[in-house]
Amino acid sequence: MRRTWKIQTWRRFLIGFVGLYLMVPLYSMFDFSTKPFLIADSGRNLRSWRIIPSQPDLGIAVLRSMITAGIVMLLILFLIVPTVIWVQLKLPKLVRPLELLCLLPLAIPAIVIVVGIAPLYRWISINLSESPITLAGVYSMLILPYTYRSLSAALDAVDIHTLAEAAQTLGASTFRMISGVIMPTIRTGIINGSFIAIALVLGEFTISNILNFKTFQVVIAQIGRTSGNVAVSVSLASIIFVLVLLLLVPATKRRQAVLDVDLA
């Protein structure tokens, strides 16, 4: 069909253009990191890459940051998503205020958020724990703008009021309605929101640097101080690491939602 052919061309062009836009700078980084630098180097080499696995602090930092990401994920699933759904369902007047609240973390640059939240983390460090994992609290707020937007985009296309009515008519409890009926229909929104949250936790640098917590990115920056080549290679390595991590997280295959039917 002509339309299909037109779509295909557009599609290929778009993917090509955006793909280049994103890939070329990354390639330049890779190109630089493998350039021969020392006189001893005879040509392209992976010297600046080989240095990475031998760094001592890296393993612990990775583990810590992943645990932090896990906690943020739990907060998303158990606190944020239900709240967003609840507000959309029962408290429509609060939808815009909630949206504004969720945009707030982005309205303030990270360097200022640190100034505001420092007293709280000082208290936490002295009285609770000095572990970097306590950053999960502030991180779960930092991801709000992105995760909320993702959820909201998914909710926009789903008529949850009808879904909720149907579920309650069929006798489902509120919990079941939210978790078993509504959440599966906004699955993409939840997954995308979670992915970006994981990427944020593993990519956050400013706040943990100022509060002197040894998170993944802080240790990456530390390793990068060896030389320019290593700074670039280790940065690329961290991108690849998170990428692989996200590819391994299964887009959880739930049993197909009962209401995966066109309800419009």
Add this chain to the structure above:
Amino acid sequence: MTFSKFTRGSVGAVLAVALTFPALSITAASGATNYGTVKNLAAAGGINKLIAACQKEGQLNVIALPHYWANYGDMIEGFKAAYGVKVDEANPEGSSQDEIDAANTNKGTSRSPDVYDIGIAIADKYAGTGTFAPYKVKLWKYLTGAAATSPTGEYTPDYTGTLTIGYDGSLGTITKLDDLLLPKFKGKIALNGDPMGSSTGLNGVFMINKALGGTFDDVSKAVAFFKKLKDLGNFINVNPTEATIASGQTPVVIDNGYVQAGVQKQMAAAGKSWKMFTPALVGSPYNMAISAWAPHPACGRLWLEYALGETGAKIFAIGGATPALWVWLVKTGRAPAEGIAAIGKSKVAATKASADQSSAAREYLKTAWPAAVGS
């Protein structure tokens, strides 16, 4: 949506492990001596007692010490090797103000910095406010300017350097300042730091100003020169880093001499040459201080003894920075040969701006600088 038992079970386990997984352990209180108030080596009971106390504390927190800056890389490694203590390095690219802010932000935790390396403006700003713990090192009376800077030893000059223009040797040799206006430097000249925030940036402006015959009280000549550079397209606003120098994005950099020395070594290892041109001598002295609420007070004091002593002086000198001890070392013939090779025997003849002159210049630059090089 059901959660697998695995997920539910592991949540509890993870949380339990996570919160008992401290980043750094809170140090145990040191023995009878409260090292937080010790003011000199005698009060500490001698160097061996200090070393023992530090080893008991087990760690030193430093901040804003890039490895390429005045050879701090070797300094930190040397300290670690000499005493077997861990060194926690925070925020290497931070400014002097960031150092004090970090101490206030993390006050009372074990992550607060123990020692500072700060410019004179910030040091003066916090003098007498209870931010620093006064301490006079063993060789205090031989340190140039120590008594004049702070008679109580709240902060002590550690090294100075001069600003210089470092450039890729393949671009030829710069013999005079106006060479920078040549077309071959198009899109290549960068200044480290913004003069309104960074003392290095401001000192760079002062250096150009002095070379053009200006004084610290009036930097208009430098501003005019930078405007010319920007209009020609020779000056770019990029902030140079090791990576941008190594990859050739910023082949001409105005920065501290002791940073350029490190760049020179790195480039030499790559078979390239990095030359330096100093049109005028403008100095940027730094000062060391101990935090009044240092979580590891003994190690903080040991660090000062190390860095401000002969070993430290040698390391600074090799890094291209003139240690405060240098004049005395040269006079008594104790200056190490490698140090002399790196920085020569000259007394520091560089002039430096006072805190007031810096502030005044900054006020002027607030409008003049963006007008000259802004967009």
Add this chain to the structure above:
Amino acid sequence: MTQVTDPRAGSATSSAGSRHWRSKSAYLGVLPFLLFSGLFLLYPTYNVILGAFKDNENNFSFFALGEAFNSDITRHAFKNSLVLSLWTALAGSVLGGLFAWALVTGKKKGFFYRFSIALSSVLAQFGGVMLTFAFLATFGFNGVVSTLAMKVMPSSFLADSAWLYGLNGLIVVYTFFQIPLMVLVFLPTIENLRPQWREASDSLGGNSREYWTKIGIPVLTPSFAGAALLLFVNSFSAYATAATLINLTSFLTPLQIATSLSSEVGGANPAEAKALSFFMIVLVTFVMALYALLRRRVTKWEANG
């Protein structure tokens, strides 16, 4: 949809109780979130806003706000930030939106789809010194593309790196993380653009343009606007990338804020930093209000027809 859904009416099968209290009890549902965000979000925000209304000696004063508002530098920086954010929001949302469409029309759940989402997640967070370096290494002096351009098209703008070192360059660099962000937050909506609607439209004789103007765009617009808003705010508050590429305090508002916080040469002025942040919050609230207005209009338009 013709049924009236008034959530306050409650459902037929919910437990008994006066209608008034049943609706009030719904507010309890947001309590956990409110407590949590109160601690980790509202408390720091309150600190910042409070700090904006004090001077550097901790006395209540409008000094910081007044100074910041009247300063030419602040206005110049704010204007630049606005322009930057508008352009990157536009570029990011259009390119990202189109890419999201391209993804959706391909094989769903295929490897390329999952890879794109994973990559977008990572790149949306990529920024700072490294991102700037990546672009310098590409388009800067001695860069991969600029050296290529010098050989192939020496007179084009790509051969001369000057464009990178200004606002235009910054727009291009920022768009690098705006596109993946858009893809991530817009994908759920465009996925829900059901193929059945397209088929229905086709079978009723509508062509491509009619489908898009009558069905596609109206459905997508609210989410698109929301996503663009996110991109705008994201760009406005980004700091580290700009600080490396254009090392000039007066150029963007976040740069000004950073200098107010960390200046070593007498410029440290924490009250100014908080005042500027306060202005940013005001701006975001204002833009959000516009967006809310837009959504209400669109809903009315949808309802009418």
